[in-house]
Amino acid sequence: MEFDEFIPDETFDSEFDAFSNVIQKRIQVANENSNEYSMPPMLGTALTTPKENRVDVLLRSGEILRNVPIKGGYITPEGYLHGVIGGVQEKQTVLVSFSHGSSYAPVITASFTIPGDERDIANFDKWLKSQSDFSELDDIGIGHKSGYLASFRNNKIEIQSKTKQNLIKFDVTDKVLTVTEGEIKAPHTTELKGWMDEIVNVLNNLYSALQTSTTTPADGGASYKSQIVLALQSVPVPVVPEKLESTNLKYSEKN
Numbered sequence: 001m002e003f004d005e006f007i008p009d010e011t012f013d014s015e016f017d018a019f020s021n022v023i024q025k026r027i028q029v030a031n032e033n034s035n036e037y038s039m040p041p042m043l044g045t046a047l048t049t050p051k052e053n054r055v056d057v058l059l060r061s062g063e064i065l066r067n068v069p070i071k072g073g074y075i076t077p078e079g080y081l082h083g084v085i086g087g088v089q090e091k092q093t094v095l096v097s098f099s100h101g102s103s104y105a106p107v108i109t110a111s112f113t114i115p116g117d118e119r120d121i122a123n124f125d126k127w128l129k130s131q132s133d134f135s136e137l138d139d140i141g142i143g144h145k146s147g148y149l150a151s152f153r154n155n156k157i158e159i160q161s162k163t164k165q166n167l168i169k170f171d172v173t174d175k176v177l178t179v180t181e182g183e184i185k186a187p188h189t190t191e192l193k194g195w196m197d198e199i200v201n202v203l204n205n206l207y208s209a210l211q212t213s214t215t216t217p218a219d220g221g222a223s224y225k226s227q228i229v230l231a232l233q234s235v236p237v238p239v240v241p242e243k244l245e246s247t248n249l250k251y252s253e254k255n
Contacts, residue, residue, distance in 0.1 A: 039103050041109070042096050043094070044060060044095075044116070045058045045094070046090055046091065046111075047064070050070060053069060053072055054068060055068060055070060055088055057106075068096060068107065070086075070108045071108060071109055087111060088111050091116050091120055093111070093115065094112070095108065095110040095111075130164070133153075135153065138153065146162065155171065157170045165180065167180055168180075174248070175248050176249075177249050178249075178250040179249070179251040180252040182252030183252070184251055184252060185249070185250055187244055187245060188244050188247050191241040191246075195238055195240065195241050198238035202236070209227060209228050209230075214227070
């Protein structure tokens, strides 16, 4: 049986219902002309980077499929993404399935870390060596080709730069959020504001006392001093709140 290349109809650029109608018509034509028209899922290599969530694919059998849809999230009528989109890259190994076994209806249903090009076999080992603390058995990683990696491991969620610097780390067990490699504990902002408000109140009270206190001649400033002391006693200097450093956020200084 000769395999036809997948060439999208113009209606593919419209909504999904139109796409389905075209596919169903082609399947009907195929079934009317052949009793053995059933394509099994096949491995292939992505030949292009995604465009409108489609790529060209070179099947292991040698055929080339054009504009094959990639699985992904739903786009709402408002233009928002619900789910995940992207991920398939040029030279990546993919699994192509065929709706109703028809070569006119291919779709990429899975993608793999194994390279589609023999020259890229070392890439996976290179990544594993750069992530010596990453466990293939227990950990989950979501990365970008720029080198940034979000990983879920050891009860922690981490976002790393391409130099492996932790940009954000959240410890699920201890409920501690750390920004970069910081060890500086962030203050409890509510407690800090209340404390600062009390300090401002003390300063205002002292300033008012300095302005309004009277002096007695030849007493060496004793009466003036006593009135300042009374002003401070009426509004004492506030102590540091116990919960000022009770937050679970740590950060580092800007380099």
